[in-house]
Amino acid sequence: MWIWYDWQAAAVVDTDGAILDDDKWDGFYDHRAVIERLECIAQGGLTLEARTLLERFPDAKPLVHGEPELPEAEYPFPSEEAQLAVDSAALALANKGVAQAAGDPDKRLEHLLRASDEMRSTYLTMESRLVEWVGLFLPEARFGRDRTSLGKTVGQAESLEELSDKLEVSKPPVGPSKTEWNVLREWGESTAVFRGKLDRLENAIRELAENHLPSLSLMLGPILAARLCVEAHGRMRLARLPAGTVQVLGAEKAFFNHLKTGAPPPKHGHIFMHPWISRSPKWIRGKISRTIAAKASIAAKIDAFEGEPWTQINLDLMEQKVESIRNAHPSPQSRRAR
Amino acid sequence: MLSSAVRFDRRALWTINAVPRTSVYGESLKQFSGVEYRRWDPNRSKLGAGLMRTNREKSLLLPEEGSTILYLGAGHGTSISHLYDHLCGQGNEFGGRLVAVDLASRCLRDLTHLAKTRPGLVPILGDARKHSAWGVLLPRRVNWLFQDVAQSGQVEIFISACKRFLNLDGIALLSLKAASERWTGEGEEALFNSVAEKLSISGFEIEECIELTGYEDNHVLFVTRRIE
Numbered sequence: 001m002w003i004w005y006d007w008q009a010a011a012v013v014d015t016d017g018a019i020l021d022d023d024k025w026d027g028f029y030d031h032r033a034v035i036e037r038l039e040c041i042a043q044g045g046l047t048l049e050a051r052t053l054l055e056r057f058p059d060a061k062p063l064v065h066g067e068p069e070l071p072e073a074e075y076p077f078p079s080e081e082a083q084l085a086v087d088s089a090a091l092a093l094a095n096k097g098v099a100q101a102a103g104d105p106d107k108r109l110e111h112l113l114r115a116s117d118e119m120r121s122t123y124l125t126m127e128s129r130l131v132e133w134v135g136l137f138l139p140e141a142r143f144g145r146d147r148t149s150l151g152k153t154v155g156q157a158e159s160l161e162e163l164s165d166k167l168e169v170s171k172p173p174v175g176p177s178k179t180e181w182n183v184l185r186e187w188g189e190s191t192a193v194f195r196g197k198l199d200r201l202e203n204a205i206r207e208l209a210e211n212h213l214p215s216l217s218l219m220l221g222p223i224l225a226a227r228l229c230v231e232a233h234g235r236m237r238l239a240r241l242p243a244g245t246v247q248v249l250g251a252e253k254a255f256f257n258h259l260k261t262g263a264p265p266p267k268h269g270h271i272f273m274h275p276w277i278s279r280s281p282k283w284i285r286g287k288i289s290r291t292i293a294a295k296a297s298i299a300a301k302i303d304a305f306e307g308e309p310w311t312q313i314n315l316d317l318m319e320q321k322v323e324s325i326r327n328a329h330p331s332p333q334s335r336r337a338r
Numbered sequence: 339m340l341s342s343a344v345r346f347d348r349r350a351l352w353t354i355n356a357v358p359r360t361s362v363y364g365e366s367l368k369q370f371s372g373v374e375y376r377r378w379d380p381n382r383s384k385l386g387a388g389l390m391r392t393n394r395e396k397s398l399l400l401p402e403e404g405s406t407i408l409y410l411g412a413g414h415g416t417s418i419s420h421l422y423d424h425l426c427g428q429g430n431e432f433g434g435r436l437v438a439v440d441l442a443s444r445c446l447r448d449l450t451h452l453a454k455t456r457p458g459l460v461p462i463l464g465d466a467r468k469h470s471a472w473g474v475l476l477p478r479r480v481n482w483l484f485q486d487v488a489q490s491g492q493v494e495i496f497i498s499a500c501k502r503f504l505n506l507d508g509i510a511l512l513s514l515k516a517a518s519e520r521w522t523g524e525g526e527e528a529l530f531n532s533v534a535e536k537l538s539i540s541g542f543e544i545e546e547c548i549e550l551t552g553y554e555d556n557h558v559l560f561v562t563r564r565i566e
Contacts, residue, residue: 006474042464042471066473066502077477087435087460090475094450097463101443 003053006065007037009076010049012057017073023049028082034089105212106234113230116201123194140169154188214309215299239304247293283332340397343424351378353423357455362419380553383417384513387553401482404432408480410466411487412438414448430458479505486513497540504564512560541566
């Protein structure tokens with residue numbers, strides 16, 4: 001014996017396909033109630049009618065409409081009117097699901113991070129053009145360290161002469177025309193504006209990542225944490241990845257080259273950005289990245305399942321561990337010992 | 339004319355626009371004797387490509403007007419919009435029902451937008467494999483089913499969906515993307531043959547196997563009929 005049910009009715013059916021009892025719901029004029037019922041079924045729940053029948057026939061097995069186990073029978077299918085009601089409820093449900101996507105921090109983080117990558121590459125291109133451009137007119141000028149403020153300086157200068165004074169170099173022998181200078185000055189202005197935009201973008205990433213990935217952000221820094229999350233296509237997926245994958249996330253090219261040709265495997269992907277790895281000598285980077293990847297994988301799991309976030313204490317312990325690796329391998333292993 | 343709404347006119351397919359003066363995905367609009375048609379771009383729609391390429395009767399690939407159909411892997415609604423023109427017509431005058439399932443909220447965004455002006459189009463945000471989550475929206479089996487989900491195990495998804503939702507003797511179309519299946523190292527030909535074999539064992543008669551190369555590379559459209 002089974003209890004067949006859908007969103008608007010339920011029926012008790014025996015093995016011959018005879019309907020022993022049924023219960024219909026006629027509240028389908030209530031749009032919200034229909035949506036609630038559809039959601040309940042989507043989550044594998046029982047409707048009110050199915051539960052009522054289950055009380056009357058405790059031996060019957062409740063199965064939602066369409067389950068292959070159910071026999072063929074004259075089930076109380078929805079009327080045409082009810083069908084229209086449920087169609088509009090389904091549309092509302094779809095709209096609801098689409099709206100919820102905006103609340104998904106994984107998707108927001110992806111846009112933010114990709115936007116900041118694009119902004120950074122644009123900014124760097126513009127900045128290097130600016131340096132070359134100014135250098136053409138002021139060959140003596142040197143901007144070794146302080147390139148970041150150049151955009152602002154150029155943008156604020158009234159003329160090339162004023163700029164040469166500010167940069168403390170001799171006046172140029174030939175200068176640009178008035179219109180040409182204006183274009184150059186505006187280029188400098190935009191470079192400075194882009195710089196500001198880039199900073200604000202990264203602040204937004206930090207803010208969201210620290211909320212969404214507290215432990216991972218504490219451990220790797222929010223930007224790197226965000227990057228791992230985006231590369232893994234979401235926080236939940238990152239949490240389910242093995243540590244070895246987290247370690248080489250972002251080094252896919254080298255990794256697949258390794259699988260294909262047998263070249264040495266990559267030691268680190270994006271996590272190389274972390275100073276514990278990038279500031280360590282070459283011969284222990286692999287060891288440290290293994291440790292960090294393992295810990296990052298744990299942190300991601302804590303964040304994804306919303307456990308107690310890590311604190312500075314956990315971080316200090318990890319730093320000790322990294323330090324002990326450094327101390328254990330003060331010099332590269334000799335080739336002969338290998 | 340392939341149906342009252344679909345027109346095949348010198349190398350191009352056209353459908354009567356169910357929502358006049360709007361273009362869904364940038365396709366061109368054209369008047370034929372006072373009625374506005376939308377051009378069905380075979381490069382954007384695998385069903386459109388199949389209709390262009392088929393050697394059989396073209397109408398075999400289309401559902402009956404005014405029936406209920408199931409479309410798995412609805413995407414951005416390119417094919418859906420033309421199917422709607424054929425199945426439902428303006429303001430659903432034929433009384434058709436088009437149940438479109440997709441997993442991606444990005445795709446549903448476009449589909450719900452389409453559905454706003456197209457009564458009878460039922461978009462569902464759900465997994466094509468989780469039948470019990472949305473199966474209640476299809477009280478009766480359908481006679482026409484289309485599947486275009488580019489993920490591994492496409493064939494198994496197709497077979498189980500047909501067993502549950504397709505009537506005997508119903509037509510089911512499977513758009514198979516070779517790159518989504520596990521590479522066996524024997525080439526695409528072998529892959530498509532093994533799929534065809536799998537389908538025949540599972541109770542499908544293969545009416546036609548349409549190569550979409552040129553419109554959509556590495557894709558094949560299987561036109562099948564459920565016989566058991």
